[in-house]
Amino acid sequence: MIDLSQVTVGFGGRMVLADVTFSLQPGDFFFLTGPSGAGKTTLLRLCAGAMTPAEGEVRLFGRPLSEMTSDARAGARRRMGIVYQDTQFLDHLPLEENILLPFTVRGPVDAEMRAQAQDLMTWVGLGGHRAALPPTLSGGERQRAALARALLPAPELVLADEPTGNLDWEMSLKLLTLLIELNRLGTPVLMATHDLALIRAAKPMVNARVLRLKDGKLTQAGAAL
């Protein structure tokens, strides 16, 4: 569904990704680890079609990114559930409107969509914050909201950048379990995380692979984890 082949990205002469090849297929569950600044976010942004590589090819749903119009990229993004690390909201809109955005940009929002959003918000523990403005929420609350927004339109795949970074253990496990449930239904998941304990906790539940990004190289971590 997403294919990066021999992709190279550099910022100001510094190589962040060097000759990286990666493929996300239906049913896959990947953890992406690596030191801070290794390029995890960069790799996720490539997968989301939010940037283009200096070299190599990115294919989204089989189509080369370089040949996609901006409308086609938007179309591809509608099939993805994306959670960025610094969760992004429209700060002047209430949380519920923010979570409904994937529907808003597609067309009219109906009562059923609203009910769906409210269910999801309640499930991630934000039922009481529907009218809150994003800047007034805690870091963990915003992360939960971002995940709720990403999952609301039933995406075909999930790209999540540190979705549990600010969460307590219990909430982290709860969200991880949700992603694993989705994955069992066939939705591929790529999740960047520093949390090795979380990866270990996932092990009995899902056949996940752990990728490690370091010095621009992407490797599959050993069975040690």
Next chain:
Amino acid sequence: MSLADFLRGAPGAGRVVPSAGLTTRLVAFGTAAMAFLAVFAIALAVMLIRLGDSWQVDLAGTATLRITSAGEAREADTETAMEVLRTTPGIETARVVPPLEQQALLEPWFGKDMPFDTLPLPRLIEIETTPEGFDARALGLRLAGEVPAARLDDHDRWRAPLARAQARMTGLTLAALALIAGTLAAVKALAARAALAENAQVIDVLRLVGARDTWIARAFVRRITLQAAAGAVLGVAAAAALLALIPGTGAAGLPALRPQGLAWAMVLPVPVLAAAVAWFTTRRSALRLLKGRP
């Protein structure tokens, strides 16, 4: 994105752009100022066109002959001149202006107490020409021979430069209107640019959730266009109020700057045009800028 789409508005698109941006308020102000100037330029253009028309109507086809000789010679010269005029082709009628009528013409300028009968006033002959007109040069030569004290004033002599000046002023006014429209477009392009820069995060979020560029652009364009329209309405209202305060009849026989009757309707399209310019330019620059952003 068609105009119909735009007027209907994308559902929810209006709210995704924060409203209180400095840019949108400056846009409203700039548009109000431009609309204000546009109304005055239009009023000026209408006045100039009317001025030209009134000259055409009042003065075309007329001429005046002045008999400047003194004493008894004046009556004799007037007789001779009338004879000459009667035999000049292209002259419809010639009429000696009676002294009393002439006095009435001068009174507004010199007052009632002026001793008109003691003044060496020239005798005036009013001439109306046929539509084809007469040969002013030939008539001038003939009069020079037969009535040296006659001075022909065929009005074209001073009407032509005035008409030229009027045409030039009208042109300048129209150029000013074009400049105003151009400035408006430039302001809108800058506004779109500033609004998109101010709201980089909004664009990132909208892209993240799969918004198309046209949808994002529409949200910004709608906001800026509505602000522009509101500003233009204010500017036009202010200018119209000021124009209405100007006296209805102009000084020294000039038509008034204040539009009369239907001419007022000329200012109505200003807000619509301002909004159209805003819509077109903002949309263009927004789409171009979005295209430039990954």
